[in-house]
Amino acid sequence: MDTNESAQQVIDWLDQNQSIFIEMADQIWRTPELAWKEFKSSHLQADYLENEGFSVTWIGDLNTAFMAEWGEGKPILGFIGEYDALPGLSQKKQPTKEPIHEGEPGHGCGHNLLGAGTVASAVAVQKWLKSNDKSGTVRYYGCPAEEKGSGKVFMARAGAFDDLDAALNFHPAHLNTPSKGGAVGVNAIYFRFYGQTAHAGGSPHKGRSALDAVELMNVGVNYLREHVKDDVRMHYIITEGGKAPNIVPEEAEVYYFIRAAKPDYLAEVVERVRKVAEGAALMTETTFEVLFEEGCSALLSNHYLADLQYQAMQSIGPITFTEAEIEFAQKINDAFPGTNSDYIDDKIEYYKASPEIVAALDEYRDQPLVGRNFRALDEHIIATGSTDVGDLSQIVPVSLLSTTCFPTGVPGHSWGNVAASGMSIGHKGMLHAAKIMAVTAVKLYSDPNHLVKIHLEFKQQTGGKPYVSPIPEDVKPPHYGPEGD
The missing domain is CATH 3.40.630.10 (Zn peptidases)
Incomplete structure (x- = not known):
């Protein structure tokens, strides 16, 4: 046939x-x-x-x-x-x-x-x-x-x-x-900063603003844009910025999508963004953690x-x-x-x-x-x-x-x-x-x-390179019940 x-x-x-x-x-x-x-x-x-x-x-x-x-x-x-x-x-x-x-x-x-x-x-x-x-x-x-x-x-x-x-x-x-x-690959990552709360009017010198760290990180990433390849895209939203203007924010969070056309270069850009976050934490005397949500190649x-x-x-x-x-x-x-x-x-x-x-x-x-x-x-x-x-x-x-x-x-x-x-x-x-x-x-x-x-x-x-998952082993998929619970 x-x-x-x-x-x-x-x-x-x-x-x-x-x-x-x-x-x-x-x-x-x-x-x-x-x-x-x-x-x-x-x-x-x-x-x-x-x-x-x-x-x-x-x-x-x-x-x-x-x-x-x-x-x-x-x-x-x-x-x-x-x-x-x-x-x-x-x-x-x-x-x-x-x-x-x-x-x-x-x-x-x-x-x-x-x-x-x-x-x-x-x-x-x-x-x-x-x-x-x-x-x-x-x-x-x-x-x-x-x-x-x-x-x-x-x-x-x-x-x-x-x-x-x-x-x-x-x-x-x-x-x-x-x-x-x-199409480019992407990593979706939360950067969460931790500072010290204080009265923003009465004793601001005692506070360490997690929101300041988020904003400084975003400024740093915006300057980074000029120094990455043309296929790179970096977008963010601030998902948490504090509770009230008169309270120095103890916690703040920013959510990033970072994209690039090559897996190796995507990993390099993600590390550079992490270093920007590290610098923002150093400048504001805060700490931070990186929470990887998802990604694809x-x-x-x-x-x-x-x-x-x-x-x-x-x-x-x-x-x-x-x-x-x-x-x-x-x-x-x-x-x-x-x-x-x-x-x-x-x-x-x-x-x-x-x-x-x-x-x-x-x-x-x-x-x-x-x-x-x-x-x-x-x-x-x-x-x-x-x-x-x-x-x-x-x-x-x-x-x-x-x-x-x-x-x-x-x-x-x-x-x-x-x-x-x-x-x-x-x-x-x-x-x-x-x-x-x-x-x-x-x-x-x-x-x-x-x-x-x-x-x-x-x-x-x-190039004969083996596949490397963009999602770390400790990141698990969401689980819901049959009714979506």
Whole structure:
């Protein structure tokens, strides 16, 4: 059987069984759960996969992380899913803003689609391997707390991904495109200072202000900005600054996100920030402690794998949206004036070196949905946001696929994306991604030369260095009961 025939098998299976995964996505959409509390969503997926013959293992000390495995032998391919929602984004399936329950969570990042679509892809590949009597191992990973930035980091630290040959995943977005870009790593750290309280008016000389230390630390970090590499980002908020103006603050705290594109350099910058904190404590005669909350590593995208995904896209064709879907998307776009053209302008600015891409993008300036497939648009671009897929990418080759699940240019983490995630626009993007990942997997199982080239590139990217977790061993993931207690 040639690769084209094999690819058609998984595409046909997904078309015939799409209702299963649409219902799975909708069920997760109807019961949105926040990071670390995805009990219903994770068990929904785990139970389905177990019924399909996968063996399910819950990972480490994470309540809502699991691995479902089927098959034996090499290659071992990982399909990476997520399912956490965002706070305060409850929204009805309609193109005007109206929450289902005010203040409750909603799937503003489309993780209901991400998880269900990746489950669909894994099962389609399982059926293909089984019906064609082929060897190989399929693994689906249910990953919690992407929105907190560290679910996969704890899974990686537990060794969950160590023996994978490659990983496939996607994220709902505004365009159909694989990724060749990167993203910076991040450490999230609290710096807590301790001083001596005193009456600020009557005896200020007896006080040692923890708030002064926080402010001096922030001043020092702001001067440090000039002396770090361009990819570094340092942001902070003061989380505690005292109780009243007439009391010298005995305790104060500042919360930092520190980002950089290379793990070694991120560690260096974090140490420099710690030294600034040490200097602030010395100047104010206070003490301090460093409380590491979470972190994730820089994202590496495998270009060869991205090219295979684009080949799969071309063989599948674009997404076709109906007039009703286009009208729905347009109404959402109208609620966010200017975002459609602004989004296209931002993309054109990124890719102005490619006239072909600029012309193609410009066609969609006034279109509320983009069904066309694009080749990787972000080569050589390092995004200054962060994702826990970065830790996966430091262990195993991966390329982050995007598919059109949202109206063009609608802001991320918004009610408009929640609405689209719960209806046919999101469903079509999800199924498109499932087909692309499944067809790509068929290529990897069918021709070992692909993995040889993928691993050669991966070794060049990492320099052969072993993965080092950005989260210290003594930092544990949060634990909640099934009701989120």
